[in-house]
Amino acid sequence: MKVLILGNGQLGQMLGKAAIQQGHECILYSDRDHQVKALGSQQALNLSLEEAKEWADVVTWEHEHLADDLIDATADKWLLKASLFRQLTDRRTQKALCDTLEIPTSDWQPFNDAAELEAILSDCDRAVVIKSAKGGYDGKGQWRWKPGQAKDDIIAEAGQRPGIVEDMIDFSDEVSVVAARDHHGEQRGYPLTLNVHRKGILAYSIAGAQGFSEALERQAQAYHQKLTDELDYIGVLAIEFFVVGEGDDQQLLVNEIAPRVHNSGHWTMSGSNCDQFNLHMRAITGLPTPDLLVAPTLMLNAIGIDGFPEVLWEAGAADCHWYGKDARPGRKVGHVNLMVDSAERAHKLAEQWCDELQVLKDA
Template sequence: MSTPVTVAVIGGGQLARMMQESAIALGINLRALVEAEDGSTGQVTVDKSVGEPGSWEAVAALIEGADVLTFEHEHVPDPVLRQASRRVSVQPPADALCYAQDKLAMRERLGAMGVPCPAWARVDDEAALEEFGARVGWPLVVKTPRGGYDGHGVAVAHASSDVASWWGHGPLLAEAWVPFRCEVAALLARTPSGRIESWPVASTVQRGGVCSEVTAPAVGIRPETACEARRIGETIASELGVTGVLAVEMFVVGEGADERILVNELAMRPHNTGHWTIDGAVTSQFEQHLRAVLDLPLGSGEMRDPATHAVMVNLLGSRSDQPTRALADALRAGGERAKVHLYGKEVRPGRKLGHVTVVDADPATALACARACVEALRGGPDSTDLP
C-alpha cells in the first residue's frame, strides 16, 4: 500500500488539533511537531514528535517524506523555513510568512501597497516614541514587532514611561490609537497556483486582547464595507503571495457613508475568527487550509444556509478543572443548535479552552444561546479567572 498524502504541521495547539479532524475526513496523514506529547494536538494525532520549531533537527525529521510543510503559528525562525524549503514545499512560503512574523515589515509593505492602516512609526528609543506621540496624539498603541499574540506584546501607552521596560530588545512599533466603532475579520484561502476562496466577512469582539465572540456574516456594518474588507483581504493575499488560510483583522471607523476600515493584524494560518466555519460554512477553514497548501481545488466558503448567521463564543478560562464534566448542563443551556468544541487543554485563567457555535436565522438568538452554553462550561457567570 502506498503512503498517503502527508501534511507536516508545526505546532501542537488547538489549530493543529482541528486540522487533524479535517485530515481524517480527507484521508490525509497529518504529522505534527508538538510542544507536548499530551497537549491539545498530541492527544488526537498518531503521527507526531515532540520538539521545538527552532530546532532544524526536529523540523528535518518532521518533513521527511512529507508532501508539504505548514504551520499553526508563525513562530518559526526564518533560517529554518529557508532550509526546509530546499527539501519540501513550504506553505505559506517564508517570503509571505515574514509579514505575519514581523509587524514592522507588515506595516511597511501594506503602506507601499496603499492598504489603509493606522498611522504608525518605528521607534528605536523613548525620544522617538515621544516625538511620534506629540505628532499624532496620546494614547498610542505600542507593540513588539515579533512574538506577540492574544494581547501579549501590546500595550496602550498614555506616556512613554508606560513601556519603559520594553527598551533594549530592538525597535518597537508605535501606532495611533484608533477610536474604532467595531472590528471585523476577512478570512480567505489561497492556493500556490493563485486560486482564492473567501468566507463572509465576520464581526468580532475582543476581551482583554483575546477574541471573545465572532458573528458571520458581520453585523452592524454596511454591505459596502464588508465588500471592501473582502477586497482588501484578497489583494493582500495575492500581493504577498500568501498560501493557505489568511485572516485579516480590521478596525471599522466612521458612520454611514463615512464608514471605512483600517487593517490591524494579519495571520497566515487558520484563525480564531474562522472557527465558526466548522459548523456554519460549506467548507471549514481547516479543511480549506489543507486543500490550499496541497494546491487542491478549493471548497465553497458560502454559508451552509444563506438565511442564517453563525455565532462563535470562546471559552476563556473555567472555574472547573474539567469543563467536559459540565457538558450536560452546557448543552441544555445552549439548546439543540449549540455545537461544543473543547481542546483538551489544562485549565488556566483566561486560556482558550474551547468554543461554542450556534447557527440561527437571528444572530441575537444565536449569541444568547452560545453565551449560555459557554457560561455553563465555565462554571457560571461569576468566574473571576477571565482576562
C-alpha cells in the first residue's frame, strides 16, 4: 500500500521505516516546512500536499497537533473521522469523553479565558494543574497552583488560551498502555509500561519487568478497548495513567490519551517481536498482527545532549536510536533500549545513567 505520514519528526521516521519493512511505499509531509519528503531525506520531493494525498491509499500521523487546514486537506484518506480526532486532541473534549465512557480521570473543569480561569481558582480549595487545551507536550503549556499561592501571573499566562483545571493527583506510579485495534476490532496490546518523568518530560520507561497486578493490566486493556471501540479507531493509541490507591484498591486514572505511537512504547523496538511502529503499520494497512511477545526492557530518553555518552556503548547498550536533531536542553534527541533481568536492575541503571543522558530545562 501507499502510506502518507503527516509529520516528519522521529516518530514519523520510525513509522516510515516500519512501512518500508513491510513492503509498503511511504512518503512524509513535514508540517514544519510544508514539504513532502522521502523517508530519511531532508530534500523536498516535487509533490504538493494535495498530490501526496491523492497518491496515498491511507494517511496516518505522528503527532496530534495537526493544523486544521492539514486535517481538512487529508482527512478523506484517514481511518478516523476528523471530528473524533479533534475531540481526542483537545483536552476539554478528551476529558469529557472519558467521563461519558466512565473511564476514570481526575476531576476537571474547562475554561475559555482568563476571567473563567480566575473564577475557578478563586473557588478552588486544593492543588491543581492548569493545562492548555491544545498544543502541549513534554510538560509545556502547564502550570501548577495551590491555595495560598499567588495566581495573577498564572492567570495572565494560562488564561490567554482555553484550557482545563484538573486536580493534582497523588499517584504512586505513572504507567501507560500502548495497544492497537485492527480492522476487525481486535486489540493487540503490550503490558503496562512504567514511566518516570523528570521536569514534566519522560525520562525512562520500564516494561515487562515491573509486575503490575493482573487486575491493573486488565483494567488498562479494557479502558483501551472501550475507548477505541467507541471511536472505531484503527492503529496504535496510547493512554497514560496515574496509579492511585494501595494493594487491592489500586486503580488507574487517565492522565491523557495520545492517538498515535508513543514515546513510552519505544522499548518495543528491542523488547518485542513486533514493535509499536510495525504494529501500527500492520493495523492501518490491514496486515495481520502477531501475538505480542515481550522481554523485560529499559528505555532511556536522550535529552539535550550532543552524542551518546561512550559509557553506554561500553556497557553494551547496542540499541541506540539517534534522531539527528540539534541538542537543546529539554529536547528529546534519541533513546536507548537495554534488556534487563529485573525491575530493580532497570531502576538502578536508569538512575545511574539519567544524568549523563539528560540535560533538562530549568523549571
